[in-house]
Amino acid sequence: MAPEVTERDAAATAAPPPRGRAVRRILAGRESGVLGALLLTVLAASFLVEGFATGRNAGFLILDVAAIAIIALPMTLVVITGEIDLSVASTLGLTSAVMGHLWVAGLPLETIVPLCLVLGAVLGAVNGLLVTVAGLPSLAVTIGTMALYRGLAYVVLGDTAVADFPPAWTAAAVGRLPGTDVPQVAVLIMVLALAVGVLLHATPVGRSLYAIGSNDEAARFSGIPVRWTRLWLFVATGAGAALAGVFWTLQYGSARADNANGLELSVIAAVLLGGVSIFGGRGALPGVIGGVLLLGAIRNALQLADVSSDTLNIVTGLLLVASVVAPNLVARLRERRPRSGVPPARPRTPDRPLRTEES
Amino acid sequence: GTTRGDADGAGEQKGGGKADPDAKIPEGLKISYLPKQLNNPYFTYANSGGEEAVEELKGEYKEVGPSEATASSQVSYINTLSQQGSDVIVIAANDPNAVCSALGQAQQAGAKIVTYDSDADPECRDIFINQASAKGIAETQIKLIADQIGGKGEIAFLSATPNATNQNTWLELMEKELEKDEYKDIEVVDTVYGNDDDQKSFQEMQGLLQSHPDLKGVVSPTTVGVAAAARYLSDSEYKGDVKLTGLGTPNQMREYVDNGTVESFALWDPKDLSYLAAHVGASLQAGRITGAEGEEFTAGRLGDYEVGAEGEVVLGPPTVFDAKNIDEYDF
Amino acid sequence: MSAGSGTGASAPVAEHGGGDVRGARRLRQVRELGILLALALIVAATAVANPGFLSGQSIRDLLLSATLLTILAVGQTLVIVTRSVDLSVGSVLGLAAFATGTLFAAFPGLPVAVAVLAGVALGAVCGAVNGALVAVARVPALVVTLGTLYAFRGVDYWWAAGTQINAADMPASFLGLGRTAVLGVPVPALVALAVVLAAGWYLASYRSGRELYAIGSEPHAARLSGIPVDRRIFAAFVVNGALAGLAGVLYAARFGTLDATVGTGLELQVVAAAVVGGVAIFGGSGTVYGAALGAVLLTTIGSALPVLRVSGFWQQAVVGLLILVAIGMDRILAVRAARRLRGGGPDGT
Amino acid sequence: MAPHPPPDPPPLALVDAAKSFGMVRALRGVSLDLRAGEIHGLCGENGAGKSTLVALLAGVHQPDAGHIEIDGAPVALSGPAAAQRAGVAVIYQEPTLFPDLSVAENIFMGRQPLRGGRRIDRRAMRTATAELFARLGVRIDPDRPARGLSIADQQLVEIAKALSFDARVLVMDEPTAALSGVEVRRLFAVARALRGNGAAILFISHRFDEVFALCDRITVMRDGGHVGTGRAADLTVDAVVRQMVGRDIATLYPERTPAPGAPVLEVEELGRRGVFSGVGFTVRAGEVVALAGLVGAGRSEVVRAVFGIDRYDSGTVAVNGRPLPPNRPAAAMAAGVGLVPEDRRQQGLVMELSVERNATLTRRWALSRFGLLRRGAEASAAAGWLGRLRVKAGDTAAPVATLSGGNQQKVVLAKWLAGEPAVLIVDEPTRGIDVGTKAEVHRLLSELAGQGIAVLMVSSELPEVLGMADRVLVMHEGRITAELHRDDATEEAVMFAATGQHAGGTAPGGPPPEAAR
């Protein structure tokens, strides 16, 4: 995706400090805002909302956002390369349906689960091939596959639900670590997050993702296998969605074609809230994790405080808007201020700096 | 490996303890309603009955729910309710199984679970308040349509989502009912799904009529579907030729009954359903009943009820609305 | 470079830019033709399978069904062309529809025109909120409108508070709007047609219309050209909001039953219609005619599948597949056009 | 300052203007007046602040201090529109076109000729565009979209756009950087005609012959400051260079004693339908081979295909005797090929990444251990080359977008030199680079060749081609029409071959490809 004016200005805030090293850069970026907001929310909710600050509730919270988190990890990478995948929830639904179908057909779960992950990877690869080989915009492609995969889910399982999964498995999905209220799935998510985080922030591959997202042509001229990389990211996202599908099916003990309908917007919202630029090239994983947790925590706290779901919707929406508007306003205010030691982040090329200030 | 064959005898222990019909219902019971979807007019109306009952019982009434009718968001609300220490959770399940484990946890935390409108797996609730026995609903609707089309011809079903538990049960029972000899000339040619979405139902109705030129009647056992179908019919050339009945609310259907598109349709009074649920929940929590078959109890203004098989309590037969009586109802 | 030396002034004038420009242009025109063709194919195939599909009633139904999506797609095109997107249209439509109904419920004698204007105005206000956030705060439209998608819907829920407005609450004259026909064409469809023609005419023939394309094509260059970028983007959002409001009013008139869930999930359909209609998702190209055709195509598919007795379970899958085919075809045409233009160039990444 | 103040106030003047970007003081108190009927040259190193000055004149930025005067009256230009209204037309350093719109619309955007009902008059617009191109002596279809135009053609459209304003003041920021001799001469003729009609013109270029050929007065800037303004007739190139860089530049082109070794890069019968065909050549170790030709001859396409960016339909590319798989830049890099592309903004740099990360982008894997990046190694690797090329960057962690055009070009060079390639392909390596750096780049290239690297250089600057190359390949319409040895390579010979006139040298190619445009 080509960068766009508005986003470019948001870039301002992301400009690193003079001797910007990783930590300070993260502090200066949008991520810090999200993480700060998360901290604030958790603190405020702990004091103000009865029943929030308990281990049991934390467990509920984590289970609530687990599927979103699992998908948001690879989705972050996709968005950083300037693409998007709207078909994840449908991939989840199709995997769930296939899982139910195979279970009814008598296959052992030990076989079904890997098959489902492979299926997810294949579905992701279809997206990836349409984007990289056919050169179609991912937003359009995945709107199409979103309908296609969800439709296939109905074809596979129709209007039935498969719900007789073995209790050992379903219990494991929502099971807690022995002696704690922490769901086991949290460990899985942490391991995945660590892997994705290292990949993104500390390896040459991660570096190339940012390059692809900012300017894929220059990335190609630098010898980065742009298409190949993107293809793999879509495959990973598909597999991630499938993993979430398996987890979802076991968590709710119910394989249905309409599972996780509409989850894609929650995932995207979390990723964007986490400070990843929708135009690619910018974002960090801690921010995304913060985004996922922030959305979950707010939802959970407001529910506990008996705030109705209408208000929840409004709060979620406003939060998203604020997450992009606030840093921009801060940057602009800072810019207005007379020059101080802090370099007002105001970088645009001398060639394209030429931002007009008509108002 | 773990296959479907390995049946596990997860034994179920239900209605632990003995019922004490004279137990006093404590005041201040937290009775929480969790409809399929908040802001759904049907549930809004229904739950006003719940509120009435909770007031009678001097309890704390609460209604929470997701803005989209999915099981996963209901689970999150069940957790919240159990975290808040609700005494009774009255829920219309979006998926009989998906809410199960959360309901189980709530039960462990001391809540009594009453399902209404749409049941959860019997293992995970104490009592289900059935709006009308499924059989009664199926029989009433088939009778209505058969009378209207003169006992023979093609009919079709316009249902809600392909997954709705109650819808599918009714569809099944209606087909069974049609096997009876008196209905042998009636043929079901199609079943379509409007997803409880007005526009989709409208389009599906349109599709039905175009693809089945000989269609005589349509049964739509969902309030959204029947209203959309009636609206389509009332403007189309099929008005009067194709009969429509189903489950609808009087307010939505009044116009079409008045203009002759629809002769009659059926529904229970959802307010009573919800009212009954509160009494059942309170009785459970008080220990008056445990959910075992044959237990009897009194539910305020509705009078006496008996717990049926599998912990089901049936509200009563559905009401049939037609031009004569429709103006007596306002919901 | 030593200007003034070399082989003298007799150097031939080189043909610059090259490429088969005319061929490329022809290919681009085919773009909309392609959708039209697909549309004709589907209609023909359905009509062969079931002649009832071409009955007057059925065509009226089809036109009516396509109306809302078409109006929304036109508005969305204005926004997408500027390299933005508005995901909140479904919520805006719902809000406007509910507002119209509420207005009638509160003031039963209200003239229809006033209610229509009120709905449109409410839509425009929502659009202005989006536009202000996007243009003034200069933040990505996708994020902002994803936020307002939730927020507007929340307001709608909060306002409706579980109530429903039924046909009986609205005057027959208003509901008639959704039913009366002029020369056999339903009034809403005429409204949609007028909207399409007006928007198409405006985009093609007026400076400010062309400036929308310029902004979407290269926002930075647009600012350098002295185009009031923010104002134009703002205006595009306002118009889009107003059109969503209009669609909401038409929804109310046509469907009669209104609650807070009206229009849920419509946004992706609208974007799909525009994209299928050849509007480039990254701005700068595409026409409202294409978008309108895309909307009609999607609606036709939606109506044809039940008539063709495609199982309900297959319908969604088929729609998805057709969307992919449509954008794939569009891409093939675009690539061909580009080939003709440059006879090569880097293979896009 | 000017010895004889003119009677009329200058149509546009900058008075004591200062502008900072964060910590970077791009302009510090610069004054400049553009007089009617005069062409004013502006020289300065990369990053001296020329483009910033242009941005102030264009209303894109507002000065932090000082002000702009129009006809002697101070004004505040609130934006590009305000400057346009004041009669200032600007050609920016980098083309600013709308790729999706037609060339004609690009030129007249926002000012399209109208007919009844304020509708756009397309026919009038097309005719006007054709007239503008006729004045410039180029033929570009007014109806074609701007997407796909080469940089040179884009620049020509920009020039046409600026002319279409009929402005009193014309500001041109390096308009000739992408043009070849023919277009430059046309442009100059047009500029002189405008001067004759009383326009005030500001002309920026790094090519002194152009500046001296065209300009009446010349202003030199250094480090954001004003060094001096004088009549061109009173100045010499050496004097200007000394003012610019604060020292003498010994020579632009280093003395070289080529000692070609074994063939490293061998290209045979390379062809791509409609673009080029039958292209074959060899570059030996330690040799600098130039690929010359008119703009649009297809040179960039050939080197892109060699590097694997573009597909090709026929032929082979081999490095050190081993064939390269087509369409795989990574494989080309692994074989030791590097390509400095012609379009630094689109192809060379990732504008949002930091200077440092851009410089090390091609060495991601080499600078990591166990698959993990080592920041220390990255920083020092970047610092080394950025220093050698004297990249002027306040902060290497800042986005590369904050650098001046020339400095960006240096970062692209650093990025590829850091990889220590066996074959270095440079496409217009010194476009937009100031004299000092240019000499440095030339010295570097020849030093690299001296170390046994095979250098293939695409350049539109004839003096550069003649000064640097051991061998010159000349392309015309997608074919190599001549191969000239250093001693045979004269301006005339190259131009003959480049215009397809087959004079001098041998013409290995046959007739031009049938598929040519």
Ligand SMILES: Nc1ncnc2c1ncn2[C@@H]1O[C@H](COP(=O)(O)OP(=O)(O)OP(=O)(O)O)[C@@H](O)[C@H]1O
């Ligand atoms: N938007 C910006 N943000 C930060 N620094 C900038 C910006 N624009 C320009 N600069 C800095 O201002 C200085 C002057 O840049 P400018 O582009 O005016 O140079 P120039 O003389 O045009 O150079 P060149 O000949 O390379 O084009 C440079 O150091 C550059 O890095």
Ligand SMILES: Nc1ncnc2c1ncn2[C@@H]1O[C@H](COP(=O)(O)OP(=O)(O)OP(=O)(O)O)[C@@H](O)[C@H]1O
């Ligand atoms: N990015 C591009 N996209 C599409 N077509 C291009 C592109 N770049 C160049 N072309 C086309 O390819 C032809 C030759 O390109 P180009 O002008 O770059 O050749 P060249 O000999 O490398 O010239 P120079 O390097 O001096 O600009 C031109 O006719 C141009 O239209």
Ligand SMILES: [Mg+2]
């Ligand atoms: Mg410059």
Ligand SMILES: [Mg+2]
């Ligand atoms: Mg070139």
